[in-house]
Amino acid sequence: MKKLKSEDKGLFRNVCTCQVGMGIAMTMIGAVLPQIAGEYELDYSFSGLMLSVQSAGYFIAGLAAGYLPRYFGARKCYVGLGAMAFIGLWLLMHTSQPFLLLLAMLLTGISKGSGNNFTNQFTANISQGDTGRLNFMHAFYPVGACIAPLLVIACGASWRTAFRIVIVFGVLYLLHAMVMRVSPRASGNAAIQNGKNDYSFFKLKMFWACAGMMSIYVAFESALSGWLVTYFVNGTAISESTAQILTTVLWGALCCGRMITARISSRFQPYQMLPVMAIGTLVFFTVLMLAENTTAMAVGTIGTGLCMAGLYGTAMGNSSGIFEKYPLCMGVLVVLPGVFSLVVLAGMGALADCTDIRTGMASLYALLVLMFTLTVWNAVFLRPERKAAATV
Numbered sequence: 001m002k003k004l005k006s007e008d009k010g011l012f013r014n015v016c017t018c019q020v021g022m023g024i025a026m027t028m029i030g031a032v033l034p035q036i037a038g039e040y041e042l043d044y045s046f047s048g049l050m051l052s053v054q055s056a057g058y059f060i061a062g063l064a065a066g067y068l069p070r071y072f073g074a075r076k077c078y079v080g081l082g083a084m085a086f087i088g089l090w091l092l093m094h095t096s097q098p099f100l101l102l103l104a105m106l107l108t109g110i111s112k113g114s115g116n117n118f119t120n121q122f123t124a125n126i127s128q129g130d131t132g133r134l135n136f137m138h139a140f141y142p143v144g145a146c147i148a149p150l151l152v153i154a155c156g157a158s159w160r161t162a163f164r165i166v167i168v169f170g171v172l173y174l175l176h177a178m179v180m181r182v183s184p185r186a187s188g189n190a191a192i193q194n195g196k197n198d199y200s201f202f203k204l205k206m207f208w209a210c211a212g213m214m215s216i217y218v219a220f221e222s223a224l225s226g227w228l229v230t231y232f233v234n235g236t237a238i239s240e241s242t243a244q245i246l247t248t249v250l251w252g253a254l255c256c257g258r259m260i261t262a263r264i265s266s267r268f269q270p271y272q273m274l275p276v277m278a279i280g281t282l283v284f285f286t287v288l289m290l291a292e293n294t295t296a297m298a299v300g301t302i303g304t305g306l307c308m309a310g311l312y313g314t315a316m317g318n319s320s321g322i323f324e325k326y327p328l329c330m331g332v333l334v335v336l337p338g339v340f341s342l343v344v345l346a347g348m349g350a351l352a353d354c355t356d357i358r359t360g361m362a363s364l365y366a367l368l369v370l371m372f373t374l375t376v377w378n379a380v381f382l383r384p385e386r387k388a389a390a391t392v
Helices: 006-040 044-067 076-083 084-094 098-126 132-140 138-152 160-175 207-236 240-264 269-291 292-310 312-319 320-325 327-355 357-362 365-381 383-390
Strands: none
Touching: 006 084, 006 098, 006 132, 006 160, 006 207, 006 240, 044 076, 044 098, 044 132, 044 207, 044 327, 076 098, 076 160, 084 098, 084 160, 084 269, 098 132, 098 207, 098 327, 132 138, 132 312, 138 160, 138 207, 138 240, 160 269, 207 240, 207 292, 207 312, 207 327, 207 357, 207 365, 240 292, 269 292, 269 357, 269 365, 312 383, 327 357
């Protein structure tokens, strides 16, 4: 990984902490979704709609994070939009009204989307798009995601207690983030602040390859984190506590996979790594879906996590040269995955309601096949654009 300047090390520690917090908060929602659905008497369709509305929040966050820093600055937007997650958790704790439940999920989606946008942008800018540094930063999300199910288990039947703990620590982090230093170079908003809204990146095939891979990854990860516990509990014969442990195993594998990716990224180019990751994810997801005992489920879960772990950061690193030239690009790369995830998660919920949860999960095969196709297209046909972006 490339070394950071001393002035940027504090900011990088902050974005890594943010990833841990997002991992805890977002994964906890999926971990307690069966309890929320049972207590509030929600069916698969409405649960899927809740996850879809959360993805709609990513869309709003992409627009907000692309434009609001021009008027309020990156740090204020980072803190203000991040606070919405804890408002959303508070609403989930205190209401069973359908509209307010959807609003709560929308707020958590806005928070996650803006958090991803700012942490990606800060890290890409201070590291000059280093793939290793991006994957290292994203490795902290599964650290938080590992903590979430364990916290739910520790709190027993009281999922609201787990939410309260997250809200307290989240507010403390935001208070600290209010005084962190964000340099103009790190925020990367100079072109936006000067009024140069250049959308020429829409003409680049590499942008669409990156957008496609990131959209598929976000949809696939959102589906796993949102539906995996429900799938294990209702689609297999294992207990809820075992399902929570397997979810922790998934995120542990994601953390290890991203650390490994960060380590080997200096030896291989992103376009070489992406097809291997995609085919590995497809193979181990098949093992997970066909598993009939806990051991096979664990193997499939670990393999899926290890192989999919580096896809997001490596896809970003594959086209990082366009971010500095087109500051609005990062916001768009939050919007598109949000819209795509919205459609996928709503479709999964409807399909699971019409058939069963296993069929809903099996629909993710279409995403994985498309992911592999995009990685091959990127590796074989987009070399000229990668070289041009590297010279930016």
